[in-house]
Amino acid sequence: MKRPSETIASCDASCELLISPIPRPRVQALRVSARPQRRRVRFLDTRKPNSLAILRQAGELLRARGIEVEPEIRIKDDPSRPFDAGVLDWIAREEGLILCGVAD
C-alpha cells in the first residue's frame, strides 16, 4: 500500500513547500518476532460478525492436528476501536502464536 508523501514542494522557482494535511503517528518502534518461542496457539476475537465461530472451528481443526490450543478465546472489548494497551501488552508477552480474527 503506497503511503502519502510527507512533503510536497511547489514546482516554481521558489520551491515553496505545501502544508501537509496528514498527521503522522508518534509511536515507538515495535520489535516483531518471526517465530513463536512456544508451540502453542491462542485466539483473539475482534468481535466482528461470525469471527468467534470461525475461531472456534479453527481451534478444533488445529487440535485435531495435535497442536496445543488454549481453550479460552480472548475477546476484544470494542470492535470499533483499536486494541487497548492491556491487550497489546498481553500479545507482547505471549510466547506462542496468536491468531486474530477476523473481518465480517
Next chain:
Amino acid sequence: MAHLEEDIERCFEGGWSDGLPVVPPYARLVDPMVERMGWKPTDVAGELADLGVEVRAEQLGAAAVMAGCKLEYAPVLRAVSEALLDPRFNLPGVEVTTGGAAALVIVSGPVVERLGFEHGANALGANARANATVGRFAAMVRYFCGRMGGALEAHGTIGHPGRLSFCIAEHPTTVWGPFHTQLGLPAEASAVTVMATEGPSSINNHYGMTGEAILETIADGIGQLGSTNYYWRGGGYVIVLPPQHMALVSRDYTRAQARRFLYERGVRLTDELLRLGRLPREPMASAQVVPGTLRSPVADEADLTFLESGKDGGKFSAVIPGWVANRPTIKQVRGLEEAR
C-alpha cells in the same frame, strides 16, 4: 498558472487528495485560514489517542484550503474540527469500518443564512459552495487523519457518496424548533452536529394526506430488514422532513409524539431477524436479544432526531442511519461576528 496545474497533479501523485482535484495548500493560503479558525499553526487541535496521532491546527487549515472553503467559513470549520476530533466521534473507527460510514455535518441556526448554506433544493447534496466545501472538509479530515499517516486501510464494503462530502443545512425557520435543541443547545444558537452515518434512504409518499401516513412510511424506512443497527443499536437515525411532509406531520403530532410513533412502529419481529441472519445465533448478552418480541433498531427513542430541510414541491423525506459505534457530537459555532 502552469505551476498551479502541476501542483494540483503533485497533490494527486503524493496522496494528498480525496480523489478530486484540490486547491494546493500553499502556506500563504493556509496561514490566514488557521488564524481565522482561532489557532496558531503549531497548536495541537486534538489527539487521536488510539492511533498515537496529534492533529495540528495547520493540518486542519491545509484541509480547509484543499477543500475549497472560504475564509469566512472558519468558525464553522473550527466547530467541525472539534467535533471530529472528539473521542465520542471515534474518527479512526469511522475511517476504517466495513460499514463505509461518512462524516455527516448538520448545520443549524442563524449561521445557515449568514454563510449562504443551501437548505432548500437537493438539500442532502446541494451544489452550493458552503455545503459542498464544508462537507468535503469534514470528509478530508476523516480521510487524512484517520489512517495513521497511511498505515491503515479503509475496509468499507460499499461505502456511499457522502465519503466525499456530506453536509446538510436546516431551514433557518423551523416548525418544531432547531435541530440542535434536540441535543441540548438553546434555540438561538448556531451549531454543527457531526455524526458518522450510512447513506440516506429516500422515503416517498405523495398521496398520503395525514401525518400518520407519512410517519408510517418513514417508520418502514427505519425498520427495514437491512438496517445495520438491529444488533448493536448504537447509531440512531436522522429523519429529514421537507416542507410538505412537515406540514402534514406537524398538523397531527408534536416532535415528541412523532419520535414516539417512529420508535414504536419502526420495528421487526426478533424471530424473523434471527431466521434471516440479521442477528447472530449467539448474541452478546448486552445486545438484549429476546426471541418472541418486537425489536427496534434503536435502544432509546432519543436516538431518533428530526431535521427540517428540503425544497417545497415534492414529497420525499429521508432516513439517514447512524453508524453503530458513533455518537452525534454537537459544537456551538462561535466567532461569527468576525466571519465577514
